[in-house]
Amino acid sequence: MKFRESLGYVGVVTGSLTFVPQVYQAWVSKSVGDLSIWMILILLLNVSIWLIYGIMGKDKAMILANTIIMVLSLLMLYFKLTF
Amino acid sequence: MKFRESLGYVGVVTGSLTFVPQVYQAWVSKSVGDLSIWMILILLLNVSIWLIYGIMGKDKAMILANTIIMVLSLLMLYFKLTF
Numbered sequence: 001m002k003f004r005e006s007l008g009y010v011g012v013v014t015g016s017l018t019f020v021p022q023v024y025q026a027w028v029s030k031s032v033g034d035l036s037i038w039m040i041l042i043l044l045l046n047v048s049i050w051l052i053y054g055i056m057g058k059d060k061a062m063i064l065a066n067t068i069i070m071v072l073s074l075l076m077l078y079f080k081l082t083f
Numbered sequence: 084m085k086f087r088e089s090l091g092y093v094g095v096v097t098g099s100l101t102f103v104p105q106v107y108q109a110w111v112s113k114s115v116g117d118l119s120i121w122m123i124l125i126l127l128l129n130v131s132i133w134l135i136y137g138i139m140g141k142d143k144a145m146i147l148a149n150t151i152i153m154v155l156s157l158l159m160l161y162f163k164l165t166f
Contacts, residue, residue: 014125018126034115038108
């Protein structure tokens with residue numbers, strides 16, 4: 001596997017992990033006042049775009065990563081609207 | 084331009100914009116307690132990976148988007164550490 005391809009996989013993994021600690025902190029603290037609702041909404045739009053892009057290109061790593069980020073974004077949105 | 088390629092450009096633009104409202108809110112409120120430091124650190128790692136990936140592939144849109152996100156991530160880190 002080429003270096004750039006491996007780097008892409010590391011990027012997909014770290015990308016999927018990015019919002020895990022944020023969702024965890026929001027869940028534990030029940031405090032989301034400092035989270036921007038617009039960040040969450042644009043993130044949801046962005047991840048939807050990349051998910052469609054991934055599906056159209058049959059890119060499994062991209063589909064998996066963006067599905068994970070979409071679930072995390074929806075959790076952040078739910079926490080933002082309910083806490 | 085094909086639909087998928089156009090969608091990719093929209094993804095790059097919305098991706099660049101994602102953290103603008105969060106940086107703005109942190110700057111105005113001077114309150115960052117609910118932001119996860121680990122989200123910011125993993126985001127920085129992730130964006131560094133995609134920046135190198137973009138540079139290696141000479142992908143200008145990717146380089147631009149990830150440079151913008153890196154600047155926004157560094158601002159969030161600075162706010163998190165100082166506010």
